[in-house]
Amino acid sequence: MVSKNITIKNELGMHMRPASLLAKMAATYESNVTVKFNGKDFNCKSVMLLMTALIKCGSEIELVCDGADEEKALAELSEFIESGMGE
Amino acid sequence: MYKGIAASRGIGIGKICRIIEPDLSFEAKVITDIEAEKARFSKAIADFVEETNAMAEEVRKNIGPKEAEILLGHAAMMDDPAMSGEMFSMIETGQCAEAALTAVSDMFYGIFSTMDDEMMRQRASDIADVKVSLLKILLGVKDVNIGSVPEGTVLVCKDLTPSMTSQIVKENVAGIMTEVGGPTSHSAILARALEIPAVLSVPGIVDSVNDGDTAIVDGNAGDVFINPELDVLSEYIIKREDFNKKKAELQKFIGKETLTADGDKLEIYCNIGTPKDAKKAMECDGEGVGLFRSEFLFMDNTHLPTEEEQFEAYKEAVETMEGRTVIIRTLDIGGDKDIPYMDFEKEENPFLGFRAVRYCLAHQDMYKVQLRAIVRASAYGKAKIMVPLVTTVEEVRTVKKLVAEIKDELRAEGIAFDEDIEVGCMMETAASAAIADLLAKEADFFSIGTNDLTGYTMAVDRGNAKVAYLYSAFQPAVLRSIRTIIKAGKEAGIPVGMCGEAAADPLMIPLLMSFGLDEYSVNPVLVLRARCIISKWTKAEADALAEKVMAMATEEEVKAELEASAKEI
Structure with a gap:
């Protein structure tokens, strides 16, 4: 299991569009991908759950990857989040 | 007169057509053939995605890409492991597809509808819309055909869902009234994109009116009149003409240089x-x-x-x-x-x-x-x-x-x-x-x-x-x-x-x-x-006015003169 702390930079936080792009990308990995925020775990492969997390601009999340391709998943997903998730 | 939220500008006058959602109640059954039930649900999802994508394409052509995205989002929602995945898990425990769909959708609806972020609350109505569309497919219930309402119709409904909006024929709908929705809701965005006057969040309006009632929808002020007196009606007919004339007048300035x-x-x-x-x-x-x-x-x-x-x-x-x-x-x-x-x-x-x-x-x-x-x-x-x-x-x-x-x-x-x-x-x-x-x-x-x-x-x-x-x-x-x-x-x-x-x-x-x-x-x-x-x-006109006004000693005089000289637009 590997993890990393990341600050969300998107102006409107984890909204529909970034959340769906992130979930889509997370779903391409074999590993379980979890977003830890505010003491709760959210399945990163689910847009719905990501949105329920109410992650705002400036919030810090912990991205946890667990599985066969965990290193690759963590590196690529955290880069995607840090780059502003396509916004 | 009823008061609501002015969500799309303009004055609409017409005959009311209420859109009443069909009865979607069902009896929750215990399922014995779980594989068959899962197949039935999969088929319903596939039909839903196909219908929704087709509708999105229509909307993209007739309204715009941004509005189409709302519907594409609905189709994507059923791809979500937390939605369909959870529903399939419930079917595996012996619950019917309708019950699984309702339970999971309602749970998410509950979460999103209580968030204090308007954009997130909006997701709650997306979820409700998806649930209703899927239930209709599962129960074989046909939709009200909004596309076939006659010219001069004022639509009255609880909430104007994106799937309803996609059927609207712009020329035939004079106005829209709903019981829910704010200025940034989908209903408002879509009504504005279609340029149909709309007043939203009018409490209890669906039960207060009958089909065929005459209605005035004042999307500028957020006012609604049902079966108005003749003097009110004529006042609003004049207001409508006025608004449309001004709008047409302003449209002439699109893409033009700014010239005195x-x-x-x-x-x-x-x-x-x-x-x-x-x-x-x-x-x-x-x-x-x-x-x-x-x-x-x-x-x-x-x-x-x-x-x-x-x-x-x-x-x-x-x-x-x-x-x-x-x-x-x-x-x-x-x-x-x-x-x-x-x-x-x-x-x-x-x-x-x-x-x-x-x-x-x-x-x-x-x-x-x-x-x-x-x-x-x-x-x-x-x-x-x-x-x-x-x-x-x-x-x-x-x-x-x-x-x-x-x-x-x-x-x-x-x-x-x-x-x-x-x-x-x-x-x-x-x-x-x-x-x-x-x-x-x-x-x-x-x-x-x-x-x-x-x-x-x-x-x-x-x-x-x-x-x-x-x-x-x-x-x-x-x-x-x-x-x-x-x-x-x-x-x-x-x-x-x-x-x-x-x-x-x-x-x-x-x-x-x-x-x-x-x-x-x-x-x-x-x-x-x-x-x-x-x-x-x-x-020369501006100079003459300025000369007069700049010699005045008080704000009151200045404003009075400017108001008296203002030009009609």
């Missing part, structure tokens, strides 16, 4: 607060951005925005405007704002204190980051730097010196920028008006900020009800300051703009035209109106 009645060219720019607003400025036919407030970068942040963050934001706005001017105002905040990572101290008089350019020049390392980001963005279009709260010539000189240093650095680093990037003054203090001739020798342009100019000239806090009566740009003192500033700019040969609310005021525009204002920066939605007003006046 004599044919002299002026410019209408837009005031924006984020790079995304630049798109709006373009959509609304703005000829540039006269004020891009940079505060959003600092206010909604946990740290001082980096040069890259700022550069990206400025570049986005500059690129969006495709070569048109974008005037970026450097940081304009002070002790009245609580920004945790900045060292603003509590002050007795924050508006007379350590703020805007004063703060920035005391923190030149920080200020240079912002200036550098703007200068770099100038390589991608036409960016200009505007310095807020100028009161002395030294302030402008210092900013220009910093900009010159930055240009040297960038040149040495081989980074592109516009060599001719202009540095201008925001004219918003009594001091700046008094030394406008001196500032005009230093600045490349002026932009008058009438809101603060009024406050600082009249020495009045507009938030204080006891003195707010003094807060008016029509006060002779303010008008004289405006005239002085424009005259000083003209004499020095630099362009003068205005980015305060007064620039869009139909009463103020002829005076500004007479004084010689070049650029009027307004809220994007007011671009066409301002352009229309300017087209009505000749310079």
Whole structure:
């Protein structure tokens, strides 16, 4: 299991569009991908759950990857989040 | 009369057609053949996705890509492991598809509908819409056919869902009323995109009306009348004609230059607060951005925005405007704002204190980051730097010196920028008006900020009800300051703009035209109106009015004269 702390930079936080792009990308990995925020775990492969997390601009999340391709998943997903998730 | 939220402008008059959702109740059964039930649910999802995608395509063609995205989002929702995955898990425990769908959707609906974020609450209605669509498929219930309502129909429903909206034939629907939804709801966005007058959140309206009732939907005021008296009806028929005439009149100004009645060219720019607003400025036919407030970068942040963050934001706005001017105002905040990572101290008089350019020049390392980001963005279009709260010539000189240093650095680093990037003054203090001739020798342009100019000239806090009566740009003192500033700019040969609310005021525009204002920066939605007003006046008419008004001693007389002389638009 590997993890990393990341600050969300998107102006409107984890909204529909970034959340769906992130979930889509997370779903391409074999590993379980979890977003830890505010003491709760959210399945990163689910847009719905990501949105329920109410992650705002400036919030810090912990991205946890667990599985066969965990290193690759963590590196690529955290880069995607840090780059502003396509916004 | 019923009151609701005015969500889409215009007046609609027609016969009511209520859209009552069909009965979707079902009996929850215990499933024995689990595989068959899963297959039935999979088939329903596939049908739903197919239908929704087809509808999205229709919407994309008839309404727009942004509106179509809402429906595509619905189809994607059923792909979500937390939605369909959870539903399939429930079916595996022996529950029927309808029950599984309802339980999971309702759980998410519950979560989203209680969030205190309007955009997230919106997701709740998406979920409800998806649930209903899928239930209809599972239960084999046919939809109300909105597409076939006759011309002059006023639709009344609990909530106007995107799937309903996609069937609307724009020509046949005169108005829309719903019981739920706010100004940013899908219903509102779609109604505006279709240009159908709409009043939302009218409590209990579905049960208060009958099919065939006559209804007036006033999407400007948020009023609704059911079976109105003849005098009300005729009043609204006139209002409707009036509104449509004005709208058609304004539409004529799309894509046109801003010309006075004599044919002299002026410019209408837009005031924006984020790079995304630049798109709006373009959509609304703005000829540039006269004020891009940079505060959003600092206010909604946990740290001082980096040069890259700022550069990206400025570049986005500059690129969006495709070569048109974008005037970026450097940081304009002070002790009245609580920004945790900045060292603003509590002050007795924050508006007379350590703020805007004063703060920035005391923190030149920080200020240079912002200036550098703007200068770099100038390589991608036409960016200009505007310095807020100028009161002395030294302030402008210092900013220009910093900009010159930055240009040297960038040149040495081989980074592109516009060599001719202009540095201008925001004219918003009594001091700046008094030394406008001196500032005009230093600045490349002026932009008058009438809101603060009024406050600082009249020495009045507009938030204080006891003195707010003094807060008016029509006060002779303010008008004289405006005239002085424009005259000083003209004499020095630099362009003068205005980015305060007064620039869009139909009463103020002829005076500004007479004084010689070049650029009027307004809220994007007011671009066409301002352009229309300017087209009505000749310079000679404006001059005659200005001469009369500038000799008057009181605000009351000034306003009365301007109102009496105002031109019909």
